[in-house]
Amino acid sequence: MPPSKSGIADYSAALAEELSKRTDLTVFGEEPKGFDPARFDISLYQLGNNPYHSFVYENAVRHPGVVVMHESNLHHLMTDLTIRRGDWDAYVEECAFNGGQEAREFALRVRNLEIGPDYDGLPMTRRILQASKGVVAHSRFVARECQDQGYEGPTAVIPHGAWIPTADRHATRHLLGLEDQHTLVGAFGFIKPYKRIAESLRAFRRLVRLEPNARMILVGEPHPEFPVEQLIRTLGLREHVRILGFVPIEKFVEYIAACDIILNLRFPTVGETSGSLTRAMGLGRAVMVSDVGSFSELPDDICLKVPVGIHEEDLIFEYLNTMVMRPDLALAMGARAKNWVETECRWDVVADKYTDFLDQVATGRSTSFAPVGLSSEEPVEALMTDPVTEIEEPVLPADEAPLQNEAFVEPGNPVTTEPEPEPIDPIVFESWLSEEGKSYAAHHKSRFVHTLELTPPGDASKSILEMGAYMQITPALQHELGYGYVRGCYYGPEGRIDHKSLVSDSGETFECDVDHFDAEKHVYPYADESFDTVMCCELIEHLFEDPMFMMSEINRILKPGGHLVLTTPNAGSLRAVSAILLGYHPAFFPAYIRPRKEGEEAEARHNREYVPMEIQHLLTDSGFELITLETGEFLEEPHPELGWVTHMLQRYKLSHNLRGDGIYAVGRKAGPIRNRWPSWLYS
Numbered sequence: 001m002p003p004s005k006s007g008i009a010d011y012s013a014a015l016a017e018e019l020s021k022r023t024d025l026t027v028f029g030e031e032p033k034g035f036d037p038a039r040f041d042i043s044l045y046q047l048g049n050n051p052y053h054s055f056v057y058e059n060a061v062r063h064p065g066v067v068v069m070h071e072s073n074l075h076h077l078m079t080d081l082t083i084r085r086g087d088w089d090a091y092v093e094e095c096a097f098n099g100g101q102e103a104r105e106f107a108l109r110v111r112n113l114e115i116g117p118d119y120d121g122l123p124m125t126r127r128i129l130q131a132s133k134g135v136v137a138h139s140r141f142v143a144r145e146c147q148d149q150g151y152e153g154p155t156a157v158i159p160h161g162a163w164i165p166t167a168d169r170h171a172t173r174h175l176l177g178l179e180d181q182h183t184l185v186g187a188f189g190f191i192k193p194y195k196r197i198a199e200s201l202r203a204f205r206r207l208v209r210l211e212p213n214a215r216m217i218l219v220g221e222p223h224p225e226f227p228v229e230q231l232i233r234t235l236g237l238r239e240h241v242r243i244l245g246f247v248p249i250e251k252f253v254e255y256i257a258a259c260d261i262i263l264n265l266r267f268p269t270v271g272e273t274s275g276s277l278t279r280a281m282g283l284g285r286a287v288m289v290s291d292v293g294s295f296s297e298l299p300d301d302i303c304l305k306v307p308v309g310i311h312e313e314d315l316i317f318e319y320l321n322t323m324v325m326r327p328d329l330a331l332a333m334g335a336r337a338k339n340w341v342e343t344e345c346r347w348d349v350v351a352d353k354y355t356d357f358l359d360q361v362a363t364g365r366s367t368s369f370a371p372v373g374l375s376s377e378e379p380v381e382a383l384m385t386d387p388v389t390e391i392e393e394p395v396l397p398a399d400e401a402p403l404q405n406e407a408f409v410e411p412g413n414p415v416t417t418e419p420e421p422e423p424i425d426p427i428v429f430e431s432w433l434s435e436e437g438k439s440y441a442a443h444h445k446s447r448f449v450h451t452l453e454l455t456p457p458g459d460a461s462k463s464i465l466e467m468g469a470y471m472q473i474t475p476a477l478q479h480e481l482g483y484g485y486v487r488g489c490y491y492g493p494e495g496r497i498d499h500k501s502l503v504s505d506s507g508e509t510f511e512c513d514v515d516h517f518d519a520e521k522h523v524y525p526y527a528d529e530s531f532d533t534v535m536c537c538e539l540i541e542h543l544f545e546d547p548m549f550m551m552s553e554i555n556r557i558l559k560p561g562g563h564l565v566l567t568t569p570n571a572g573s574l575r576a577v578s579a580i581l582l583g584y585h586p587a588f589f590p591a592y593i594r595p596r597k598e599g600e601e602a603e604a605r606h607n608r609e610y611v612p613m614e615i616q617h618l619l620t621d622s623g624f625e626l627i628t629l630e631t632g633e634f635l636e637e638p639h640p641e642l643g644w645v646t647h648m649l650q651r652y653k654l655s656h657n658l659r660g661d662g663i664y665a666v667g668r669k670a671g672p673i674r675n676r677w678p679s680w681l682y683s
Contacts, residue, residue, distance in 0.1 A: 001029030005221070007189070007275040008048045008070050010249065014161055018351030023358070031055040037063040042362040044354075047128070049073055049270065051080040061127060066134040066361055069125070072145035073270035078124040079117050098126045098149075123270075125149050134361040136354070139294030142271035156357040160273040162345035164282040164338075167257035170652060176217070176242075176258060180652055183214045183324045186259035188252065188276040191222040191243070196265035196290065196312070198231060203316035205235045211324050214240065219255050221246040256280050260330060260653075261323050262287045265316075267308045269293035278345060281337035286323055286330035288316065302337035331653065423453065431505040446633040447567070447662055448473050451537055454628060454666055456563045458483035462532040465489065465557070467519065468539040471500055475510035483533070489524070491604070492516030519543070519550045529559045537567045540618075541589075542604040548681065551622035552673050564624060564667045570631050572611035574642040574659045577649075588634070588661065612658045614680065615665050621675040624667030631660030 001016075002009050012029075019025050028035060032055070037043055043065030045056050057077060060067050082091035088111050095107035099122050106122070109115050129135065129151040137143040138160045146155065178184060185204060191197060197218070207214050222228055222243065232241050244255065256262065262280040264287055266272075271293050280287050281302065289295040291305035298305075304319045306312055323330040343349075359365075452473055458464060462483050466474050469488025477486045488500070496516035503509055515525050520543055534554050540547055554564055569588035570576070576586035589606040610618070612629055619626055649656040 001027065004052050005246070006048065006050065006052050008046055009052070010275055011070075011161065012046045014163065014347050015351060015354065018347045019354060022351055022355045028059075032059065035059065035063070037065070042066060042133070042358050044068065044358065046070065047074070048272075049076045051077065051084075053077055054081055057081065057128060061131045064131045064133050066136060066358060067128060067132045068136040069142055069146060069271075070138070071270040071272045072125065072137075072142045073123040074128070075117060075122055075124045083117070094124060094127070095122060098122055098124050123149060129153075134357065136357065137271070138273040139271060139297050141294045141297065145271060154357070154361055156353065158350055158353045158357070159345045160275070160278055161347045161350040162278040162282050162341035163253075163275075164342060164346065165253045165257075165279060167254045167283065169257045172254045172258040176215075178215065178258070181213050183211065183261070183327075184259045185214065185216045185261045185263060185320065186255060187216070187218050187220075187263045187265075188256060188280075189220045189274070191218055191220050191226060191228055193223070193226050194266055194268060196263075196267060196316075197226070197228060199313045200263050200265060200316055201231060201235055201237060201241065203313050203320060204241070205237055206317045207320045207324065208237065208240050210321060214320075214324060216241045217244055217255060217259070218242070219244045219247060219252060252276075253279060253283070256285060257283050259285055260327065261285070261320065263316075264288065264295075265290045265306060266295075267292055269295070278341055281334075281341045284331075284334040284338040286334045287337060288319055299340060302333065302340050304333075327653070446635075447538075450632055450664060451535075451565065451567055452476055452480065454664055455481060455535060455565050456533055456666075457481045458532060460484035463487070463530065464533040464535065465526070465531045466535045466537075468537065469512075469514055471502060474500075474512065475502055475504070475508075477535075478510060478512075479504075479508060486512045487531075488512055488514035489519075490514050490516055491518060494518065494522050495525075519553075520546045521549065524553045524557055526557045528556055529562075530557045531562060532559055533563045533565065534558055535565045537565065538569075540566065541568050541606045541609050544607055547608075547618070548622070548673075548676055548678070551618065552676065555623050555669060555673050558669045560669055562669045563627070564619070564669070566615065566619070566663075566665045566667070568615070568663050569606070569609050569634060570611065570659070570661055570663045571609035572659065573631070573661045574639060574645045574656075575661055577659070578642055578645045581645075610663065612663055612665075615663050617678065617680055619665060619667040621673070621678045622667075623669060623671045623673045625670040626665070627668050628664065628666040629658075630664050631658045632662055632664060634661035 002013050012027075016025060016027050026040070043060075043063055045060040045065055045067045047053050047056050047060065047067050048070045054077065057074070058081070078094055079091065082088070082094060092104060092107040092111060096104035099106070103122055106115075106118060110117055123145065125146065126149050129146055129149055132151075132153060134154040134156070135143070135146055135151060136156045136158055137146065138158065140157055143155050143157050173182075173184070176184075187195065187197065187200060189195065201216075204214070204216050216237075218228065218241065222245070229243065232238060232243075247255065256276070256279055259280075262277075262285045264274055264277040264280065266274075267290050269290070269292050273294050277287060277289065277295075286304075287302075288304045288306060289298065291307045295303075296305065304323075306315050306319070455464075455477070458477075459482050463485040464477050464481075464483045464487075466477065466486070466488045469490055471488070474486060474488055477483050490498075494517045498514045498516070499511070500514055501509065501511045517524065519539070534557065536550070536554065540550070543550065558564065571587065573588075576588070580586040587606060587609050589609075591605065593603055593605050612631060616626055616629055646656045646659075649659075
């Protein structure tokens with residue numbers, strides 16, 4: 001566990017946080033004292049090929065459980081357990097156990113100092129695999145390697161968990177002395193030859209000749225036997241390449257965010273999966289990987305794959321040059337990578353898979369599985385030989401982590417997972433309005449029309465609740481969208497019910513009841529699972545103290561699979577960005593309300609406005625699957641004068657999408673509320 005300088009330590013800490021929400025978890029981050037396996041249903045061992053994991057290996061052999069094979073070769077670890085402890089006999093016997101007489105003869109030559117330990121040809125995993133009740137691998141590559149060593153037990157291929165961090169890209173670039181015209185390439189983690197550092201630096205030298213504004217950073221602890229500084233000087237790159245050394249994880253993430261292109265090359269490989277790679281993809285960075293081992297299984301559209309061989313340096317250069325010349329391609333690839341890790345590799349998703357597999361092993365069901373979504377050059381059927389079989393993907397639950405650890409839809413790609421709505425004619429609501437109402441609607445027509453277009457249509461059996469019902473679009477819910485039962489609610493004394501009756505210009509009638517209560521405090525006067533759809537439009541920004549109470553009640557009264565339509569002003573719009581840069585208040589409606597005459601109802605002011613990312617988190621934390629998230633006009637006012645803001649955002653590679661004045665979101669109820677007090681919303 002941290003503060004150990006190990007990527008597996010970071011992995012273990014992140015996984016433990018999520019597993020502790022699903023299991024009764026005890027963590028042993030160092031040599032366990034008084035460890036009694038009888039106290040537990042199952043033991044889970046995180047195992048890597050370095051001395052940090054000596055105590056893990058020894059306990060996993062002594063007390064069998066499920067072992068996570070972060071790599072398919074443990075030769076380095078075994079030399080630490082034997083040779084470095086002065087026990088050459090144990091090393092010779094372990095080699096023989098793993099590879100027979102030929103391996104024994106090899107080990108004797110090592111003992112006589114004729115050759116060095118062979119870390120590639122002899123994985124030294126047979127003993128731990130024979131002892132294990134189950135194996136978790138991050139790739140099919142490692143799962144196959146374990147099978148090749150004779151392991152036939154339950155196996156789960158679970159993707160490496162992905163951090164979805166946030167970082168201030170531009171602040172870090174400023175501290176590095178970079179301008180917006182500089183392209184920054186980064187390589188992260190221990191600076192060792194197998195990370196293809198020499199090949200990358202030679203390719204980068206060719207790039208600098210074409211693009212003098214290119215820069216590179218190497219972030220990680222240099223290997224004492226790898227003269228990387230001398231190599232940089234020899235290549236004439238001292239003005240373009242900086243070695244930043246080992247940095248705390250917070251700075252590590254900030255440096256990744258500052259980069260435009262990430263190099264995550266490595267050969268040879270023993271199947272390890274890179275935590276820095278998942279962080280880079282979680283930040284939406286364009287990444288380049290070696291086309292070997294587990295990296296070959298990554299989808300082709302989320303990274304650039306470099307085959308190892310005589311043309312490796314040429315291809316690294318060509319890829320770098322292409323991404324520098326076409327930054328739009330790099331941004332698009334980074335966006336796809338971010339979306340992939342958010343879907344496949346979020347820690348809550350990974351923890352669910354762990355929990356399922358551990359339960360299967362502990363209860364003796366031992367149904368092994370591999371997740372959907374990891375591409376491979378081989379057909380899935382060819383890989384899924386027993387005991388590695390496939391099971392259905394679980395529903396993706398939201399986690400309770402802080403905002404920076406949660407998934408967010410890529411701003412350049414508004415989410416819509418349902419068919420395009422049918423166009424709505426404004427007459428469907430205008431004909432029900434008074435002259436005063438029609439005057440108001442003239443300024444809000446786009447919002448009203450688009451809200452109706454997004455609302456799932458109903459039929460005679462369907463019910464819908466409109467919160468904050470002003471009766472502007474309420475009749476259209478029945479006469480245009482077809483709902484058989486329409487009800488409204490509004491702020492007011494708990495228990496009061498108003499009966500509304502309207503007649504359209506054409507003589508049609510509409511009637512519904514409007515309940516009064518405080519949406520942040522009162523239990524809503526509806527039974528569980530009463531409605532197919534709830535509309536919460538231009539309401540949440542008015543709430544004073546507890547919006548998640550409202551979201552909890554909405555979840556409660558919606559039927560399983562029911563829809564929530566939520567609209568609200570966008571605090572991150574082009575208009576808001578323009579206002580704050582020009583020295584004005586960015587909120588859409590920041591004004592206080594003057595006192596009204598006695599007896600008049602006071603309008604509610606805006607208390608908190610939201611950005612699209614927060615609305616996604618709001619829905620996810622509240623138990624909803626995100627169906628639609630987009631922005632658009634709020635008032636009937638074009639904004640050609642805001643083109644300069646779009647230009648500025650593009651120049652600094654910031655998203656210029658989801659910048660409309662109004663946020664439009666639709667969620668589908670997927671389960672109960674997941675996080676009553678999310679840290680991004682409550683102090």
